[in-house]
Amino acid sequence: MIPFPLLRNPHETARELIDFNQKVLKGIENLGRIREQDIQVGASSKEEIYREDNLVLYRFTPMVEHPFRVPILIVYALVNRPYMVDLQEDRSLVRNLLKLGMDVYLIDWGYPGRGDRWLTLDDYINGYIENCVDVVRERHGGDPINVLSICQGGTLSLCYTALHPDKVKNLITMVTPVDFHVNEGLSNLWAGCDAGAKGMDIDALVDAFGNIPGEFMNLGFLMMKPFQLGVGKYLEMIDILDNEEKLRSFLRMEEWIFDSPDQAGETYRQFMKDFYQGNKLIKGEVKIGGKPVDLSKIRLPLLNIYAEQDHLVPPPSSIALGQYIGSSDYTLRSFPVGHIGMYVSGKVQRDLPPLIAQWVKERG
């Protein structure tokens, strides 16, 4: 006779359920008090210094009297909102960089509308990024600047740097996909890295939707870990419901996770077909604005950081970068976290900003 391996006493089980619901009740009180303005994101003060179409370029207010002379421009992915790097006071890569004396700028891509459906990768790379780099350079004597790029922003920045190496002094890539045909990644497989158009007909998708809805992107990300992200996360939330501060942190993350902009149709088409399905970046076959992107032309210092438990950008996808660039000053670092943990983990917040600041300062 095999007993069920759970608590044998139904009263104990019922007690657990009651305790569980007591926490929920306390949580309801807390949730009832919290308003949208209580979970506003963006801890650090900033000013708008340039605007173009939906894009806004911000400069964060320095926290030291004389910031480091070479500024850092943060280029985030198009897929989520960039305020993740400045989510709240104790989870802000930006704030920590400012405290270490860096001069930080950030590109906010905004929310593409139906009219932006025709924007291409050329518009983003040789248009928006190029213009933002020029604006920052002009404010700092016209010299090359540092670029800190994250996820898809890293891929775009690699293309930009290969095309305009004279404008970038040092490049930092974080959790950046380079080799898109790494089969460990579900995102790669579902995008058709093996199956091509049979896995996902990108042309039909873009023709049908125009801009790819943010909800579609969210659904794809949730489906990669459907039960952990759809059920487990909210069950774990029960444990923090009675702690208002932790609950606010959780709600800020929720806001960021589901605040996904639409993807401009033609940009999505080229990115998915050339990068995910064709894996053309490492083959040197990507063309932006008619010009080929050759990663070997990147000869400036490069710091490549990846997350060891990243299920969205598998480590081999990021690590591959070292094989293709022409730089002799190439540094590879990793952290034992997942993709999101790279932005919000306490350990990373403690160790990553000093790593970046020191690396950048050593290279003047």
Next chain:
Amino acid sequence: MQWTEQTETMIKALTETQKQLWTNWFDGMPGVSSPMPVSWGVATEGFKTWTAESEQVAKHVAEQLLASQEKMLRFLEISLRAWTAIASKTESGEDWPTALRSYTENLRQQLVQFPQEMQKAFQDTDELWRLYCEQWKGLVQPWAMSLRQTPWNFGQASTGNGSALMEMQKLYWDAYESTFGRMLASPTLGLTREINEDILKGFDAWLDYRRASFEYHVSLGETWTHAFEEFMRRLVALAEKGETVPSVKTLLQLWIEIVDQVFTDVFRSDEYIRIQGRLVNTATAYRLREREIVDACLKASHLASRSELDEAYRRIYDLRKDVKELKKALQGIKRESSAQAPQAADSGMPVDLPKDTA
């Protein structure tokens, strides 16, 4: 207490307690045996505020929280009932894997039954057409009405013999519908040829999508069954080692871990990628066909269609790009001129300034 009775009691305790807590909110709590030191008035107010007035993020979290609780309870109920079924067979001498297989087969049939019923519908073209038309009813009905009336109006205007044209039109529709199955692949006839062609293509695309959706749901049903099987196997393994799961929460975490792993393994497979790809591709193909029909209806009512707007946006985008390039070129020229002007002033040479092209 016999442990099978204990299992039933546990199921009852879980479901009844939860029901009391959440469906009979305020009145139910005093009925629960353990006293709960919570201010019910504050909690009730908080609950009302939370669900009625909270902003989207908090509301979404609340919904997810309640949905998670419901899933948790359903899962626990299924697991415990499955355990009862398995264990009762074990007591009578059957080995537990056989008992488990038998239970999961029942579960599989339940999960796959709905898609199989849909499969039967595919054999009946009339039923399919009815379902397709139902889908369009709300959107297309006004347009279909006017399309039907157009020939009559035309006849009234041109021949004066409106009733004859009406009869002709009615004849055409009756003939078309009665021969629909055989006529599906044929080019259509008459004034409404083009829109009929679009509707037929839409129907074909919708059929493809329904078939792909059916295949997808069968695949998911199989995966759910496999996940459940794995979960029960893990529990048996724990029980055989004499290990216990200390809490319901730990049990759920174990379930989430196992089910996520099973689903991820399936998601990686070539077969699943093929099935998912077919679902997404047929859905987008159907959406494209849908738009063609909607565009035709909008055109008939003098409204701009999505395609026309996209064309306009394309032209705006091209113009905007040209303007930016021109501005950049102009800035470059002005900069060069500014650079040349001081040098020319130093050397005494005249400087040709660019004509104002603004």
